Amino acid sequence: MLKDLFSKRRRYATILSEQAKKEIPEGLMTKCKQCGTITYTKELKKQLMVCAACGYHFxxxxxxxxxxxxxxxxxxxxxxxxxxxxxxxxxxxxxxxxxxxxxxxxxxxxxxxxxxxxxxxxxxxxxxxxxxxxxxxxxxxxxxxxxxxxxxxxxxxxxxxxxxxxxxxxxxxxxxxxxxxxxxxxxxxxxxxxxxxxxxxxxxxxxxxxxxxxxxxxxxxxxxxxxxxxxxxxxxxxxxxxxxxxxxxxxxxxxxxxxxxxxxxxxxxxxxxxxxxxxxxxxxxxxxx
CATH class of the missing domain: 3.90.226.10 (2-enoyl-CoA Hydratase; Chain A, domain 1)
Known part of the structure; x- marks a missing residue:
């Protein structure tokens, strides 16, 4: 029982299928070139195209x-x-x-x-x-x-x-x-x-x-x-x-x-x-x- 309690659980990453990727509208998200943060493009525009995470000016x-x-x-x-x-x-x-x-x-x-x-x-x-x-x-x-x-x-x-x-x-x-x-x-x-x-x-x-x-x-x-x-x-x-x-x-x-x-x-x-x-x-x- 204790062994089961403290056993390491494997974590899996979810990878979008090609079909799911196609369903995401192009331009919906923007990735920061400096820190890699992904932001909704609409939110980024509200911030005058400045990354909220690192301050990168697009x-x-x-x-x-x-x-x-x-x-x-x-x-x-x-x-x-x-x-x-x-x-x-x-x-x-x-x-x-x-x-x-x-x-x-x-x-x-x-x-x-x-x-x-x-x-x-x-x-x-x-x-x-x-x-x-x-x-x-x-x-x-x-x-x-x-x-x-x-x-x-x-x-x-x-x-x-x-x-x-x-x-x-x-x-x-x-x-x-x-x-x-x-x-x-x-x-x-x-x-x-x-x-x-x-x-x-x-x-x-x-x-x-x-x-x-x-x-x-x-x-x-x-x-x-x-x-x-x-x-x-x-x-x-x-x-x-x-x-x-x-x-x-x-x-x-x-x-x-x-x-x-x-x-x-x-x-x-x-x-x-x-x-x-x-x-x-x-x-x-x-x-x-």
Missing amino acids: PVTARERIEMTLDEGQFFEYDSDMVSKDPLGFPDYPQKLKQDMEKTGLHEAVITGEGTIKGYPVVIGVMDARFRMASMGSVVGEKITRAIERAIQKRYPFVLFSASGGARMQEGVLSLMQMAKTSAALAQLDKAGILFISVLTNPTTGGVSASFASLGDYNIAEPKALIGFAGRRIIEQTIRQELPDDFQTAEFLLSHGQLDMVVHRQEMRDRLADILDIHAHVHAERRGK
Whole structure:
């Protein structure tokens, strides 16, 4: 009897049959890439696509980012009909652009427009990494530049969410020229005394990180975002040194003075509103004087 009482019981794992797997609707559950926690996709969306178990920030689309950031129903899009050409005759480039358009529902890798954040008007740009890894071609640079020019015209703060693999190689030097064009536009924004908030998300690399993304009056990043210019392996081979494990993360850059703050996605809207509120009061005081 005692032997039966203390005997080890075998535990069996339940494995879903192929039929049961087919019956589960696709997209119902989402698995965290960092900790493996499985969450109902609906619940994950309520958490702004942040894992409740480990805080991993899932990638989000440009449309989702706009919905998370702006007041509901307060967005007017700019230049939505602009599309890229094939200036260099790069093999298969037009076909790849068409595929990305169909996959994302976007015409290019950035959405620009104007809206409000807790009542404060802003001009906003949001890059979408699903479209050519949000690489910066001539249309991306032009849309961002036009958005900056509208911010100057309207005297609205400019908020830009970056997520990019860098310059778009299919457009060669025309892509690299966007670094200078966008930076020159931001110099005019600064000269006009208008606020620029740059939010760097995962990943922000290459020519984008080396131009407009790092020129904010406030440079903010999401937790653990990859931010850098050249790749880790290239840097290690060049300097012949092993880099820290957290190199090119948002936290590493914050500790070395290259970012002003790292902000959790669920706090981002509130933090942006706080910054806008501070600057609105500063400008009001200046006008009063």
